[in-house]
Ligand SMILES: O=C(CO)COP(=O)(O)O
Ligand SMILES: O=C[C@H](O)COP(=O)(O)O
């Protein structure tokens with residue numbers, strides 16, 4: 001099966017009322033985990049790569065890992081999405097590399113630290129969307145800055161995150177502004193800020209409505225009903241893996257993530273893409289720490305990488321099932337990017353704004 005566009009997959013998700021986890025991948029083990037889980041439950045796949053992933057693996061390696069996944073699992077539709085593009089040039093080079101979807105994150109300046117103006121965000125996102133749609137490639141924009149409603153700070157361990165303290169206005173996407181942004185840019189998907197942040201340290205206590213504004217999703221969805229909402233920073237920070245890491249030489253502090261039930265609530269109200277990176281990092285680290293502690297004589301990396309892959313796979317599978325996309329892969333008939341480009345040109349995919 002060829003790679004498909006994010007727009008095709010999320011339109012299918014909206015039609016059938018499910019959500020899609022989008023897993024970050026940097027190496028073969030992560031791709032294996034995401035694909036093995038999808039294969040077991042017949043789920044479609046979104047694999048996303050950040051600028052950091054490209055730097056880590058190298059562009060050709062990253063590209064060929066996905067080609068390998070598509071070849072080994074010909075029956076699973078795969079979206080190859082670029083996470084947090086800091087400027088239009090990054091998005092265009094990903095498109096050149098074969099990505100079927102890009103995120104233009106204009107909520108921050110190209111340094112990925114300084115919050116931008118609304119006008120700047122509209123302009124760069126509009127430019128990328130116009131060009132990407134000529135090629136049938138999908139675009140995700142971001143409005144509002146990810147960060148904690150408890151502290152006003154963005155996530156710690158992340159390549160993209162605002163520096164300094166953010167105000168409540170910056171931390172919560174405004175529904176009126178979202179409507180205007182979608183109308184002016186034509187994005188297919190919109191990342192919104194509702195109190196989540198990147199990395200493991202999201203909440204100091206299990207989140208309640210004052211620090212995780214799930215209610216906002218309904219208000220935004222009502223204004224832009226055919227634009228797919230995206231939740232970033234949506235790892236659940238599994239407490240069992242946190243414990244295993246700390247019991248085997250790790251030193252992570254007390255912290256809580258986004259509960260799966262809250263994400264399910266979001267999916268009921270227009271969230272279609274849920275970004276998850278930290279959970280796989282934690283499962284991988286915990287599994288490797290435990291394996292090496294319990295098998296001190298072992299020195300074959302395949303042994304500990306195998307348990308790492310299995311641990312990540314379990315999380316992927318649980319998310320596919322919880323978000324309702326299990327069983328959906330075989331129900332998708334791939335539409336090529338050229339056909340998608342024609343659909344954009346005809347206007348049938350234009351955003352509806354209320
Ligand atoms: O949003 C993310 C990638 O864009 C990842 O979020 P987590 O750090 O919660 O996994
Ligand atoms: O949003 C960011 C993802 O968690 C990717 O992180 P990264 O930039 O370290 O690859």
Ligand SMILES: [Zn+2]
Nearest residue numbers: 084158160198
């Ligand atoms: Zn990030």
Ligand SMILES: [Zn+2]
Nearest residue numbers: 198232233275
């Ligand atoms: Zn993100």
